[in-house]
Amino acid sequence: MKIYTRQQLALRNGQDRDEIWVAFKGDIYDVGSSRLWRDGKHYEHWAGQDLTPELKDAPHTDKVFDKFTIIGRLETD
Template sequence: MKIYTKQQLALRNGQDKPEIWIAFQGVIYDVTTSKMWRNGKHYEHWAGQDLTEELEDAPHSKQVFEKFTAIGQLE
């Protein structure tokens, strides 16, 4: 899997580039086609960042990431 920096991930926030990416436990997922991530925002969470710590407050488990394509690893 390709390795991306936090800066590269940050550009995929739904605003700067057409891709919408998020990271969880060191893996980067492409959520571009998800209706839940329109414009790079999912409730109070923003794309282009590592959401590992924020999952603790989510109403779902980490299995939600199985729906998305893993495209790389976070450096």
């Protein structure tokens, strides 16, 4: 599976490029098919970031990522 840096992920924010990606627990997901991520925004969250620390504030569990395709892994620091 392809490894992406945080800088590469940041470009997939729905603004700089058409891709809308987010990372969670080291996996990178393509969330562009979700109407809830239109323009790279989902409530107070932005695409192109690692959302792992933000999930605790979400009204849903990590199971929400099951419906999205993993397209790569986030490079560890």
